Amino acid sequence: MTDKERERYVPVPDGDSLEFWKGTEHGMLVVHACRGCGHRQLDSPRRCQACQSGDLYLETVSGDGVIYSFTIVRRAPAKSLEDRVPYVLALITLSSGVRMVSNVVNCDPDSVAIGMPVKVVFERISEEINLPVFVPA
Protein backbone atom coordinates (compact mmCIF):
# COMPACT_ATOMS: atom_id res chain seq x y z
CA MET A 1 0.00 0.00 0.00
CA THR A 2 1.37 3.40 -0.92
CA ASP A 3 1.49 6.38 1.43
CA LYS A 4 -1.04 8.08 -0.83
CA GLU A 5 -3.56 5.28 -0.29
CA ARG A 6 -3.02 5.52 3.48
CA GLU A 7 -3.71 9.24 3.45
CA ARG A 8 -6.89 10.40 5.08
CA TYR A 9 -9.13 12.81 3.19
CA VAL A 10 -8.52 16.33 4.50
CA PRO A 11 -10.74 19.18 3.32
CA VAL A 12 -9.14 22.28 1.84
CA PRO A 13 -10.89 25.43 3.12
CA ASP A 14 -12.24 27.62 0.33
CA GLY A 15 -13.89 31.02 0.12
CA ASP A 16 -17.26 29.63 1.20
CA SER A 17 -16.02 27.48 4.09
CA LEU A 18 -13.23 29.69 5.44
CA GLU A 19 -15.21 31.10 8.38
CA PHE A 20 -16.42 27.63 9.37
CA TRP A 21 -12.89 26.26 9.54
CA LYS A 22 -11.61 29.42 11.29
CA GLY A 23 -14.32 28.82 13.92
CA THR A 24 -13.26 25.22 14.46
CA GLU A 25 -9.75 26.44 15.30
CA HIS A 26 -11.38 28.05 18.36
CA GLY A 27 -13.58 25.05 19.12
CA MET A 28 -16.67 26.74 17.72
CA LEU A 29 -19.27 25.88 15.07
CA VAL A 30 -19.77 28.98 12.94
CA VAL A 31 -22.68 29.05 10.49
CA HIS A 32 -24.46 31.57 8.28
CA ALA A 33 -27.69 32.83 9.86
CA CYS A 34 -30.47 34.73 8.06
CA ARG A 35 -31.83 37.97 9.51
CA GLY A 36 -34.89 37.57 7.28
CA CYS A 37 -36.23 34.18 8.41
CA GLY A 38 -33.85 32.85 11.05
CA HIS A 39 -32.67 29.92 8.90
CA ARG A 40 -29.12 28.75 9.52
CA GLN A 41 -26.89 27.10 6.93
CA LEU A 42 -23.42 25.62 6.78
CA ASP A 43 -22.35 25.90 3.22
CA SER A 44 -23.27 29.18 1.54
CA PRO A 45 -22.41 32.66 2.79
CA ARG A 46 -24.20 34.20 -0.17
CA ARG A 47 -27.96 34.02 0.22
CA CYS A 48 -30.39 32.28 2.54
CA GLN A 49 -31.22 28.84 1.14
CA ALA A 50 -34.71 29.05 2.71
CA CYS A 51 -35.91 32.58 1.79
CA GLN A 52 -33.28 33.94 -0.65
CA SER A 53 -32.49 36.91 1.60
CA GLY A 54 -28.98 38.28 1.16
CA ASP A 55 -28.93 39.51 4.76
CA LEU A 56 -26.78 36.84 6.39
CA TYR A 57 -24.48 37.08 9.40
CA LEU A 58 -22.00 34.74 11.05
CA GLU A 59 -23.30 33.02 14.15
CA THR A 60 -21.67 30.59 16.56
CA VAL A 61 -24.17 27.81 17.26
CA SER A 62 -24.35 25.24 20.03
CA GLY A 63 -22.54 21.96 19.47
CA ASP A 64 -25.41 20.07 21.13
CA GLY A 65 -27.58 17.92 18.93
CA VAL A 66 -29.43 14.64 18.49
CA ILE A 67 -28.81 11.75 16.13
CA TYR A 68 -31.32 11.92 13.27
CA SER A 69 -29.90 8.76 11.72
CA PHE A 70 -26.70 6.73 11.80
CA THR A 71 -24.96 3.75 10.30
CA ILE A 72 -22.10 1.56 11.41
CA VAL A 73 -19.70 1.30 8.47
CA ARG A 74 -18.37 -2.26 8.46
CA ARG A 75 -16.67 -2.46 5.06
CA ALA A 76 -13.91 0.12 4.55
CA PRO A 77 -14.73 2.17 1.44
CA ALA A 78 -11.06 3.06 0.93
CA LYS A 79 -7.70 1.75 2.08
CA SER A 80 -7.24 4.89 4.18
CA LEU A 81 -10.26 3.84 6.25
CA GLU A 82 -9.35 0.17 6.80
CA ASP A 83 -7.99 0.74 10.28
CA ARG A 84 -11.07 2.73 11.31
CA VAL A 85 -13.87 0.21 10.66
CA PRO A 86 -16.29 -0.27 12.26
CA TYR A 87 -17.03 3.44 12.61
CA VAL A 88 -20.22 5.41 13.09
CA LEU A 89 -21.39 7.77 10.38
CA ALA A 90 -24.31 9.94 11.49
CA LEU A 91 -26.75 12.61 10.43
CA ILE A 92 -26.99 14.97 13.38
CA THR A 93 -29.53 17.73 13.93
CA LEU A 94 -28.02 20.51 16.04
CA SER A 95 -30.25 22.38 18.49
CA SER A 96 -30.07 25.34 16.05
CA GLY A 97 -31.65 23.17 13.35
CA VAL A 98 -28.45 22.83 11.30
CA ARG A 99 -28.02 19.30 9.91
CA MET A 100 -24.51 17.85 9.84
CA VAL A 101 -22.93 14.63 8.64
CA SER A 102 -20.27 13.54 11.11
CA ASN A 103 -18.79 10.65 13.09
CA VAL A 104 -19.85 9.60 16.57
CA VAL A 105 -16.68 8.63 18.44
CA ASN A 106 -15.49 7.53 21.88
CA CYS A 107 -18.33 5.04 22.31
CA ASP A 108 -19.32 1.50 21.44
CA PRO A 109 -20.81 1.74 17.90
CA ASP A 110 -23.56 -0.68 18.94
CA SER A 111 -24.69 1.74 21.68
CA VAL A 112 -25.55 4.48 19.17
CA ALA A 113 -29.27 5.07 18.52
CA ILE A 114 -31.58 7.47 16.70
CA GLY A 115 -32.61 10.27 19.07
CA MET A 116 -29.48 9.97 21.19
CA PRO A 117 -28.17 13.33 22.45
CA VAL A 118 -24.64 14.13 21.31
CA LYS A 119 -22.22 17.04 21.65
CA VAL A 120 -19.40 18.28 19.49
CA VAL A 121 -15.72 17.69 20.17
CA PHE A 122 -12.86 18.50 17.85
CA GLU A 123 -10.29 16.17 16.35
CA ARG A 124 -7.14 17.66 14.84
CA ILE A 125 -6.56 15.82 11.56
CA SER A 126 -4.02 18.19 9.98
CA GLU A 127 -2.27 21.45 10.69
CA GLU A 128 -5.18 23.36 9.13
CA ILE A 129 -8.17 21.21 10.04
CA ASN A 130 -9.70 20.78 13.48
CA LEU A 131 -12.55 18.46 12.51
CA PRO A 132 -15.84 18.59 14.44
CA VAL A 133 -17.00 15.11 15.50
CA PHE A 134 -19.55 14.08 18.12
CA VAL A 135 -19.63 12.08 21.35
CA PRO A 136 -22.59 10.95 23.46
CA ALA A 137 -23.79 13.91 25.58
Place this chain on the structure above:
Amino acid sequence: MDRSQYSGVVGVGETQVGKLPGRTSLSLYAEAIERAAEDASLRVTDIDCLITGNSRVQPYLYHSEAVAEYMGIQPSRCLTTGTGGSTTISLVRHAQALVDARQCSNVIVAVADNLATGLGTDGTVESMAGIGHPQYEAPYGVFIPGLYALVAQRYLFEFGISPLDLAEVAVSDRMHATLNPAAQYRTPISAEDVIASKLISDPLHLYECAPISDGGCAVVVGHSDRARSVGKQTVALEGFGESHRYEHLIHSGDVVNTGAAESGLQAYTEAGIGPSEIDVAYVYDAFAFIQCMQLEDLGFCKKGEGAAFVASGATRPGGSLPVNTHGGVLSHSHAGKPSALFQLVEAVRQLRDECGERQIAGVTTALVHAEGGILASHSTMILRAARD
Protein backbone atom coordinates in the same frame (compact mmCIF):
# COMPACT_ATOMS: atom_id res chain seq x y z
CA MET B 1 -52.35 17.00 -31.47
CA ASP B 2 -51.83 15.02 -34.64
CA ARG B 3 -52.07 11.45 -33.41
CA SER B 4 -50.80 9.98 -36.64
CA GLN B 5 -47.35 11.42 -36.02
CA TYR B 6 -45.70 11.48 -32.66
CA SER B 7 -42.25 11.11 -31.26
CA GLY B 8 -41.10 8.31 -29.02
CA VAL B 9 -38.67 5.45 -28.62
CA VAL B 10 -38.18 3.82 -32.02
CA GLY B 11 -35.26 1.56 -31.16
CA VAL B 12 -33.45 -0.01 -28.23
CA GLY B 13 -30.21 -1.94 -27.94
CA GLU B 14 -28.23 -3.65 -25.23
CA THR B 15 -24.87 -5.34 -24.84
CA GLN B 16 -24.32 -8.41 -22.70
CA VAL B 17 -23.89 -7.57 -19.02
CA GLY B 18 -21.71 -9.04 -16.28
CA LYS B 19 -17.97 -9.44 -16.45
CA LEU B 20 -16.82 -8.88 -20.02
CA PRO B 21 -13.01 -9.12 -20.04
CA GLY B 22 -11.37 -7.54 -23.04
CA ARG B 23 -14.20 -5.12 -23.66
CA THR B 24 -13.54 -1.39 -23.38
CA SER B 25 -16.12 1.18 -22.42
CA LEU B 26 -15.93 2.61 -25.96
CA SER B 27 -16.60 -0.79 -27.53
CA LEU B 28 -19.61 -1.31 -25.25
CA TYR B 29 -20.92 2.11 -26.25
CA ALA B 30 -20.45 1.30 -29.92
CA GLU B 31 -22.20 -2.05 -29.64
CA ALA B 32 -25.19 -0.64 -27.75
CA ILE B 33 -25.56 2.16 -30.30
CA GLU B 34 -25.23 -0.21 -33.28
CA ARG B 35 -27.88 -2.52 -31.85
CA ALA B 36 -30.29 0.35 -31.09
CA ALA B 37 -29.84 1.78 -34.59
CA GLU B 38 -30.35 -1.64 -36.14
CA ASP B 39 -33.49 -2.13 -34.04
CA ALA B 40 -34.83 1.15 -35.48
CA SER B 41 -33.85 0.08 -39.04
CA LEU B 42 -31.31 2.90 -39.17
CA ARG B 43 -27.71 2.92 -40.31
CA VAL B 44 -25.42 4.38 -37.65
CA THR B 45 -24.65 7.15 -40.15
CA ASP B 46 -28.33 8.18 -39.93
CA ILE B 47 -27.85 9.24 -36.30
CA ASP B 48 -27.99 13.03 -36.28
CA CYS B 49 -27.63 13.52 -32.55
CA LEU B 50 -25.56 11.40 -30.17
CA ILE B 51 -25.96 11.94 -26.44
CA THR B 52 -23.64 9.92 -24.20
CA GLY B 53 -23.16 9.66 -20.45
CA ASN B 54 -19.35 9.44 -20.34
CA SER B 55 -17.41 6.69 -18.57
CA ARG B 56 -15.70 6.25 -15.23
CA VAL B 57 -13.12 3.90 -16.76
CA GLN B 58 -12.39 5.80 -20.00
CA PRO B 59 -13.54 9.38 -19.40
CA TYR B 60 -13.29 11.99 -22.17
CA LEU B 61 -13.96 15.70 -22.00
CA TYR B 62 -15.73 15.30 -25.36
CA HIS B 63 -16.98 11.78 -24.78
CA SER B 64 -19.78 11.72 -27.34
CA GLU B 65 -17.34 12.83 -30.04
CA ALA B 66 -14.90 10.13 -28.90
CA VAL B 67 -17.61 7.48 -29.27
CA ALA B 68 -18.59 8.85 -32.70
CA GLU B 69 -14.96 8.90 -33.79
CA TYR B 70 -14.50 5.28 -32.62
CA MET B 71 -17.55 4.30 -34.67
CA GLY B 72 -16.52 6.33 -37.71
CA ILE B 73 -19.61 8.51 -37.72
CA GLN B 74 -20.08 12.28 -37.62
CA PRO B 75 -23.48 13.10 -36.10
CA SER B 76 -24.37 16.75 -36.64
CA ARG B 77 -24.96 17.09 -32.88
CA CYS B 78 -22.93 15.57 -30.08
CA LEU B 79 -23.54 16.04 -26.39
CA THR B 80 -21.58 14.60 -23.47
CA THR B 81 -23.52 14.55 -20.23
CA GLY B 82 -22.72 13.82 -16.62
CA THR B 83 -26.13 12.48 -15.73
CA GLY B 84 -26.86 10.04 -12.91
CA GLY B 85 -29.64 7.47 -12.52
CA SER B 86 -32.62 9.79 -12.70
CA THR B 87 -31.31 12.30 -15.17
CA THR B 88 -30.33 9.58 -17.63
CA ILE B 89 -34.08 8.93 -17.97
CA SER B 90 -34.53 12.69 -18.38
CA LEU B 91 -32.18 12.63 -21.39
CA VAL B 92 -34.81 10.66 -23.27
CA ARG B 93 -37.31 13.48 -22.75
CA HIS B 94 -34.71 16.07 -23.79
CA ALA B 95 -34.07 13.98 -26.91
CA GLN B 96 -37.80 13.95 -27.61
CA ALA B 97 -37.90 17.75 -27.37
CA LEU B 98 -35.18 17.94 -30.05
CA VAL B 99 -37.22 15.66 -32.31
CA ASP B 100 -40.47 17.53 -31.64
CA ALA B 101 -38.75 20.83 -32.46
CA ARG B 102 -37.60 19.27 -35.76
CA GLN B 103 -34.00 19.97 -34.78
CA CYS B 104 -33.05 16.31 -35.18
CA SER B 105 -34.64 13.16 -36.58
CA ASN B 106 -32.80 10.27 -34.96
CA VAL B 107 -31.42 11.00 -31.51
CA ILE B 108 -29.48 8.31 -29.68
CA VAL B 109 -29.12 8.32 -25.90
CA ALA B 110 -26.42 5.85 -24.88
CA VAL B 111 -24.75 4.82 -21.63
CA ALA B 112 -22.15 2.09 -21.11
CA ASP B 113 -19.18 1.28 -18.95
CA ASN B 114 -16.97 -1.56 -17.82
CA LEU B 115 -16.79 -1.03 -14.08
CA ALA B 116 -16.40 -4.73 -13.26
CA THR B 117 -13.34 -5.45 -15.37
CA GLY B 118 -12.10 -1.87 -15.83
CA LEU B 119 -12.11 -0.72 -12.21
CA GLY B 120 -13.05 -3.82 -10.19
CA THR B 121 -15.03 -3.82 -6.95
CA ASP B 122 -12.38 -2.16 -4.78
CA GLY B 123 -11.53 0.38 -7.45
CA THR B 124 -15.17 1.27 -8.03
CA VAL B 125 -15.95 1.58 -4.32
CA GLU B 126 -12.79 3.62 -3.79
CA SER B 127 -13.62 5.87 -6.76
CA MET B 128 -16.90 6.64 -5.01
CA ALA B 129 -15.32 7.23 -1.58
CA GLY B 130 -14.66 10.84 -2.46
CA ILE B 131 -18.36 11.63 -2.79
CA GLY B 132 -20.25 13.77 -0.37
CA HIS B 133 -19.86 17.48 0.22
CA PRO B 134 -16.09 18.11 0.03
CA GLN B 135 -16.11 20.37 3.09
CA TYR B 136 -18.85 19.01 5.35
CA GLU B 137 -19.34 15.33 4.47
CA ALA B 138 -16.27 13.85 2.74
CA PRO B 139 -13.96 14.15 5.82
CA TYR B 140 -16.08 11.60 7.72
CA GLY B 141 -15.45 8.45 5.68
CA VAL B 142 -18.63 8.69 3.62
CA PHE B 143 -19.26 6.37 0.68
CA ILE B 144 -22.36 5.66 -1.34
CA PRO B 145 -23.69 2.68 0.65
CA GLY B 146 -22.97 4.53 3.91
CA LEU B 147 -24.92 7.60 2.84
CA TYR B 148 -27.85 5.49 1.64
CA ALA B 149 -27.65 3.53 4.92
CA LEU B 150 -28.33 6.78 6.79
CA VAL B 151 -31.61 7.10 4.91
CA ALA B 152 -32.42 3.39 5.35
CA GLN B 153 -31.92 3.46 9.11
CA ARG B 154 -34.26 6.44 9.51
CA TYR B 155 -36.85 4.79 7.23
CA LEU B 156 -36.80 1.56 9.28
CA PHE B 157 -37.02 3.60 12.49
CA GLU B 158 -39.97 5.77 11.45
CA PHE B 159 -42.14 2.97 10.12
CA GLY B 160 -40.97 -0.01 12.19
CA ILE B 161 -40.24 -1.97 9.02
CA SER B 162 -38.98 -5.53 9.27
CA PRO B 163 -35.53 -6.04 7.69
CA LEU B 164 -36.86 -9.37 6.37
CA ASP B 165 -39.63 -7.56 4.45
CA LEU B 166 -37.08 -5.11 3.07
CA ALA B 167 -34.95 -8.03 1.86
CA GLU B 168 -37.89 -9.17 -0.29
CA VAL B 169 -36.96 -6.52 -2.88
CA ALA B 170 -33.80 -8.47 -3.65
CA VAL B 171 -35.80 -11.72 -3.70
CA SER B 172 -38.41 -10.33 -6.11
CA ASP B 173 -35.74 -8.91 -8.42
CA ARG B 174 -34.00 -12.27 -8.46
CA MET B 175 -37.24 -14.09 -9.32
CA HIS B 176 -37.56 -11.89 -12.40
CA ALA B 177 -33.88 -12.38 -13.24
CA THR B 178 -34.27 -16.17 -13.27
CA LEU B 179 -36.60 -15.64 -16.26
CA ASN B 180 -34.17 -13.32 -18.07
CA PRO B 181 -31.24 -15.08 -19.75
CA ALA B 182 -29.47 -11.70 -20.07
CA ALA B 183 -29.38 -10.99 -16.30
CA GLN B 184 -26.08 -11.21 -14.44
CA TYR B 185 -27.39 -12.96 -11.29
CA ARG B 186 -29.96 -15.72 -11.80
CA THR B 187 -29.66 -18.14 -8.86
CA PRO B 188 -32.80 -17.89 -6.69
CA ILE B 189 -32.30 -16.39 -3.22
CA SER B 190 -34.47 -16.13 -0.11
CA ALA B 191 -34.97 -13.22 2.29
CA GLU B 192 -32.97 -15.25 4.82
CA ASP B 193 -30.06 -15.44 2.34
CA VAL B 194 -30.18 -11.66 1.99
CA ILE B 195 -30.12 -11.11 5.75
CA ALA B 196 -27.31 -13.65 6.10
CA SER B 197 -25.13 -11.85 3.53
CA LYS B 198 -22.51 -9.63 5.12
CA LEU B 199 -23.39 -6.24 6.57
CA ILE B 200 -21.81 -3.46 4.51
CA SER B 201 -23.12 -0.49 6.46
CA ASP B 202 -26.03 -1.09 8.89
CA PRO B 203 -28.76 -1.91 7.94
CA LEU B 204 -27.61 -2.70 4.38
CA HIS B 205 -26.48 -6.23 3.57
CA LEU B 206 -24.41 -7.14 0.54
CA TYR B 207 -27.38 -8.60 -1.38
CA GLU B 208 -29.30 -5.36 -0.83
CA CYS B 209 -26.57 -3.31 -2.54
CA ALA B 210 -26.02 -2.98 -6.30
CA PRO B 211 -23.40 -5.26 -7.84
CA ILE B 212 -20.71 -3.89 -10.18
CA SER B 213 -20.95 -4.82 -13.84
CA ASP B 214 -19.85 -4.20 -17.39
CA GLY B 215 -22.46 -3.39 -20.01
CA GLY B 216 -24.41 -0.71 -21.77
CA CYS B 217 -27.57 0.18 -23.62
CA ALA B 218 -28.97 2.79 -25.96
CA VAL B 219 -32.31 4.07 -27.16
CA VAL B 220 -33.27 5.86 -30.35
CA VAL B 221 -35.80 8.66 -30.12
CA GLY B 222 -37.47 9.54 -33.39
CA HIS B 223 -40.74 10.04 -35.25
CA SER B 224 -43.48 7.45 -35.48
CA ASP B 225 -44.10 8.13 -39.17
CA ARG B 226 -40.60 7.09 -40.20
CA ALA B 227 -40.66 4.13 -37.85
CA ARG B 228 -43.99 3.01 -39.30
CA SER B 229 -42.68 3.35 -42.85
CA VAL B 230 -40.01 0.74 -42.09
CA GLY B 231 -42.41 -1.49 -40.20
CA LYS B 232 -41.28 -0.55 -36.69
CA GLN B 233 -43.32 0.23 -33.62
CA THR B 234 -42.92 3.46 -31.72
CA VAL B 235 -43.33 3.48 -27.96
CA ALA B 236 -44.91 6.75 -26.90
CA LEU B 237 -43.61 8.81 -23.98
CA GLU B 238 -46.93 9.80 -22.46
CA GLY B 239 -45.87 11.42 -19.26
CA PHE B 240 -42.77 12.67 -17.55
CA GLY B 241 -41.77 14.43 -14.36
CA GLU B 242 -38.70 15.38 -12.38
CA SER B 243 -37.82 16.55 -8.91
CA HIS B 244 -34.48 17.95 -7.74
CA ARG B 245 -34.57 18.94 -4.10
CA TYR B 246 -30.91 18.91 -3.08
CA GLU B 247 -27.50 17.48 -3.85
CA HIS B 248 -25.94 16.70 -0.47
CA LEU B 249 -27.46 14.72 2.38
CA ILE B 250 -26.94 17.63 4.81
CA HIS B 251 -29.75 19.30 2.82
CA SER B 252 -32.02 16.25 2.59
CA GLY B 253 -34.40 17.39 5.34
CA ASP B 254 -37.10 14.76 5.87
CA VAL B 255 -35.31 11.86 4.19
CA VAL B 256 -38.15 9.35 4.24
CA ASN B 257 -40.40 11.30 1.85
CA THR B 258 -38.70 11.39 -1.54
CA GLY B 259 -39.07 13.59 -4.61
CA ALA B 260 -40.65 10.59 -6.37
CA ALA B 261 -43.99 11.95 -5.16
CA GLU B 262 -43.47 15.14 -7.18
CA SER B 263 -41.93 13.56 -10.27
CA GLY B 264 -44.60 10.84 -10.24
CA LEU B 265 -47.46 13.32 -9.93
CA GLN B 266 -46.14 15.33 -12.88
CA ALA B 267 -45.85 12.18 -14.99
CA TYR B 268 -49.32 10.87 -14.05
CA THR B 269 -50.84 14.28 -14.74
CA GLU B 270 -49.28 14.57 -18.18
CA ALA B 271 -50.29 11.01 -19.07
CA GLY B 272 -53.78 11.54 -17.66
CA ILE B 273 -53.69 8.32 -15.67
CA GLY B 274 -53.00 7.14 -12.12
CA PRO B 275 -50.93 4.39 -10.53
CA SER B 276 -53.75 1.84 -10.85
CA GLU B 277 -53.46 2.02 -14.64
CA ILE B 278 -49.78 1.03 -14.70
CA ASP B 279 -49.29 -2.56 -15.91
CA VAL B 280 -45.61 -2.94 -15.17
CA ALA B 281 -43.15 -0.72 -13.31
CA TYR B 282 -39.41 -0.20 -13.24
CA VAL B 283 -38.43 1.33 -9.92
CA TYR B 284 -34.76 2.01 -9.26
CA ASP B 285 -33.19 -0.33 -6.74
CA ALA B 286 -29.47 0.38 -6.42
CA PHE B 287 -30.31 -0.44 -2.80
CA ALA B 288 -33.28 -2.64 -1.91
CA PHE B 289 -34.98 -0.23 0.51
CA ILE B 290 -35.13 2.68 -1.93
CA GLN B 291 -37.51 0.71 -4.14
CA CYS B 292 -39.95 0.46 -1.21
CA MET B 293 -39.80 4.20 -0.52
CA GLN B 294 -40.31 5.05 -4.18
CA LEU B 295 -43.18 2.56 -4.64
CA GLU B 296 -44.91 4.42 -1.78
CA ASP B 297 -44.18 7.89 -3.13
CA LEU B 298 -45.31 6.86 -6.62
CA GLY B 299 -48.68 5.91 -5.14
CA PHE B 300 -48.55 2.12 -5.55
CA CYS B 301 -49.07 1.60 -1.81
CA LYS B 302 -49.42 3.66 1.36
CA LYS B 303 -46.47 5.44 2.97
CA GLY B 304 -44.50 3.03 5.12
CA GLU B 305 -46.03 -0.03 3.46
CA GLY B 306 -43.62 -0.46 0.53
CA ALA B 307 -41.74 -3.36 2.09
CA ALA B 308 -44.97 -5.13 3.04
CA PHE B 309 -46.25 -4.54 -0.52
CA VAL B 310 -43.14 -6.20 -1.94
CA ALA B 311 -43.25 -9.00 0.66
CA SER B 312 -46.86 -9.70 -0.36
CA GLY B 313 -45.57 -10.83 -3.73
CA ALA B 314 -47.18 -7.98 -5.66
CA THR B 315 -43.97 -7.09 -7.50
CA ARG B 316 -42.95 -10.65 -8.42
CA PRO B 317 -43.61 -12.42 -11.71
CA GLY B 318 -47.37 -12.95 -11.80
CA GLY B 319 -47.97 -10.28 -9.14
CA SER B 320 -50.47 -7.43 -9.38
CA LEU B 321 -47.69 -5.00 -10.33
CA PRO B 322 -44.61 -6.77 -11.69
CA VAL B 323 -41.59 -4.57 -10.95
CA ASN B 324 -38.22 -4.74 -12.71
CA THR B 325 -38.96 -7.66 -15.02
CA HIS B 326 -35.34 -7.63 -16.25
CA GLY B 327 -34.06 -8.28 -12.71
CA GLY B 328 -33.48 -4.68 -11.64
CA VAL B 329 -30.23 -3.10 -10.65
CA LEU B 330 -29.73 -5.76 -7.96
CA SER B 331 -29.91 -8.79 -10.26
CA HIS B 332 -29.70 -7.62 -13.90
CA SER B 333 -26.57 -5.45 -13.68
CA HIS B 334 -25.06 -2.25 -12.42
CA ALA B 335 -22.52 -0.76 -14.77
CA GLY B 336 -23.23 2.64 -13.21
CA LYS B 337 -25.13 4.99 -15.44
CA PRO B 338 -26.63 2.28 -17.71
CA SER B 339 -28.87 0.92 -14.92
CA ALA B 340 -31.62 3.51 -15.29
CA LEU B 341 -31.64 3.25 -19.08
CA PHE B 342 -31.74 -0.57 -18.87
CA GLN B 343 -35.06 -0.12 -17.02
CA LEU B 344 -36.40 1.93 -19.92
CA VAL B 345 -35.09 -0.53 -22.53
CA GLU B 346 -36.87 -3.39 -20.75
CA ALA B 347 -40.07 -1.33 -20.49
CA VAL B 348 -39.96 -0.79 -24.27
CA ARG B 349 -39.38 -4.50 -24.90
CA GLN B 350 -42.33 -5.43 -22.64
CA LEU B 351 -44.56 -2.91 -24.44
CA ARG B 352 -43.47 -4.44 -27.77
CA ASP B 353 -44.26 -7.95 -26.47
CA GLU B 354 -40.71 -9.22 -27.05
CA CYS B 355 -39.82 -10.66 -23.66
CA GLY B 356 -40.41 -14.37 -24.19
CA GLU B 357 -40.69 -16.31 -20.94
CA ARG B 358 -40.78 -13.17 -18.81
CA GLN B 359 -43.33 -11.31 -20.98
CA ILE B 360 -46.20 -9.88 -18.92
CA ALA B 361 -49.45 -10.54 -20.79
CA GLY B 362 -51.37 -7.54 -22.08
CA VAL B 363 -48.95 -4.80 -21.11
CA THR B 364 -49.94 -1.44 -22.56
CA THR B 365 -48.63 1.05 -19.98
CA ALA B 366 -45.29 1.05 -18.17
CA LEU B 367 -43.76 3.36 -15.60
CA VAL B 368 -40.02 3.91 -15.31
CA HIS B 369 -38.65 5.67 -12.25
CA ALA B 370 -35.05 6.35 -11.34
CA GLU B 371 -33.31 8.41 -8.73
CA GLY B 372 -29.83 9.85 -8.46
CA GLY B 373 -27.57 11.35 -5.84
CA ILE B 374 -28.68 10.04 -2.48
CA LEU B 375 -32.39 10.10 -3.41
CA ALA B 376 -31.78 13.72 -4.38
CA SER B 377 -33.00 13.74 -7.99
CA HIS B 378 -35.98 11.82 -9.34
CA SER B 379 -37.33 11.21 -12.85
CA THR B 380 -40.50 9.36 -13.74
CA MET B 381 -41.53 8.39 -17.27
CA ILE B 382 -44.76 6.76 -18.41
CA LEU B 383 -44.61 4.83 -21.69
CA ARG B 384 -47.41 3.37 -23.78
CA ALA B 385 -47.46 0.73 -26.45
CA ALA B 386 -47.82 1.86 -30.05
CA ARG B 387 -51.11 3.51 -30.91
CA ASP B 388 -50.95 2.39 -34.51
